[in-house]
Amino acid sequence: MNRLRRWWRPWMTDMALVVVSALDVWVVFWWGEPTWDMWLIGAGVLALLLRRRRPMAVFLVTLPTALFMGQAAAPLIALFTLASRTHRRRLLAVATLVLATCMVWPVGVQLSEYPLDSWILADAAYALAPAAAAAFLGQLVQVRRELSARLVEITEAREHEQLMATQKVLSEERAQLAREMHDVVSHQVSLIAVRAGALQVSTADAEAKEAAGTIRTLSVRTLDELRHMVNVLRAGGSGPTDLAPQPTLAQLADLVAGSGIEATLRIGPHPELGPPAERAIYRTVQESLTNVRKHAPGASAKVVLAHEGGGVTVTVHSTAPTRPAVPLPSSRHGLLGLHQRAALLGGTLTWAATPDGGWRNTLTLPV
Template sequence: MTDVLLVAVSAFDVWFVYWWLEATWDVWFMGAGVFALLLRRRWPLAVFLLTMPTAYFMGPAAAPLVALFTLASRTHRRWLLAACTAVLALCMIWPVGTGIADLPVDSWLLADAAYALAPAAAAAFLGQFVQIRHQLSARLAEITEAREHEQLMATQKVLSEERAQLAREMHDVVSHQVSLIAVRAGALQVSTADAEAKEAAGTIRKLSVRTLDELRHMVNVLRAGGSGPTELAPQPTLAQLADLVAGSGIEATLRIGPHPELGPPAERAIYRTVQESLTNVRKHAPGASAEVAIAHESGGVTVTITSTAPTRPTVPLPSSRHGLLGLHQRAALLGGTLTWTATPDGGWRNTLTLPV
């Protein structure tokens, strides 16, 4: 619609000057340049050259100014734009059929040059302004998109860290309790002579094992999102270690020697390490006993969980295999280490060392 309106205005401009004359070859040239404006977006330079006869025969005219504006809004070659502006201004002040020697060099010629150069330069500058505005708009859109993408990535990172911490807490707390239920139910199923109690214990054990398997799958899904430390409340402390050892479901002892005051992250790491180690003893070494010792050695706190060899066949339970890896991550975040090795008597020893 805009192109049709510009063609109509340019055609009226030509008709207003030449309506009283017959259609000669120069009028046809100017008409071709006017209707070429319909193609100005596709071939701006060619259309500008086609409008030059209009500027040459009429002087200041709408068609060449529109063509120059379009060329300026699309070209990135400043030298070409400057040359086209100069050519247009020259065509508008050059009298038809006049040679260079016949041009009077006086104030009138300079005034005509100024009046011709002003609209040509205005069309060129306006076209460049439109081009720069479009470029800035595109750049602003790119920056906005990049910022939104960066914000999305930051949000996903936070969510992945929360998922990893949730998976760690789920494994350390929920799996610990469910595995204890499964072991107790299995022990009751073997020891009781009551058929009804045996069936109920078997059902409890079966459901516990299935729940552990579902928990393992959920932990795997959550851990796929990332890892990192996140504070969750309430958090366990060393004051709860005695209750943890007493309720572990195995024969275990706790020895806590003198040690400096520890921060909540260190106490939580010790608690989770002891909890996971006792859970592994209960699951993979039936009948074994364990000893938990905490001591202050070499400028750091050392936690040792030592288990004996199993005395009964192992009850098969699903394992996520992420417990010790998660504890190793906890220790590394605090600048410490976690190692696990077999003992000569067939047991295992887990050692957590944290700097003070």
């Protein structure tokens, strides 16, 4: 079965449906001479090849088949496709009633031919049942397809949340270790260096003076190494690796391209920025795109970096979501953390909803 699915293509399904509809027409009109209505019906059958691209237009083209034949396969297939691709329930209900009317009252049948009793209700029920079934099946396929896409989004979001939680724990552990090394170990090594320096100055013994000098030199080197390790621990909290290189503006294009949403990047002329500013820009864009993917399914985003008013401005503007968002667990501290990062650099971070239903984050850093 899996091998058949890999081999089968959507156009093969469309061709099979065209063949079935053509056989349905041939069974009814095989004995007759070709007329203009038959050509119109044939056009409706061939239009099924475009049912995925233009479902509403194909449905309208196939309606003459029901008008001239009554019960027919082509308009039912077109209605099924329309139902599987539209979210307009009223339009779908009207299309179902129109198709049922065409099938129950074909062209050429006079009202006088219908006995005004329960038979006309039975014919209406027989016509409405397949039309309603096609519409319900199409809606079922649509719900199943959207549910599968939503499950994929939820899985990706949970994996991302788990990765972020893991990185947060690692960052907290590194920060705690850095504090311990700075407050305890560095303090004690500093005392050793001071006492060794005092001993070197106060003693008259040459051997003791040399030993004290050695201790003082090693203590100073140890302090330098400790400072370097503390900086590494504090700066390396954003990645799973202790010595992972910090992100720069050169990696911004890869971040936007791999964000999992439709996003564009425009970088204008700007002065050279320091590593802290580049990291702030990178983290702001990363968090903003993550929020778009989590909270605005189907939305697109535009990232613009420009030099304005003596500072560098980064704007992440997202459009309105095309699908309802799935409630996901969130700490809601991402934007607040970015705001604090911007404040430490003397800049600002603002965020607000846009009139078109989207969202805009703006980071401004002084040059």
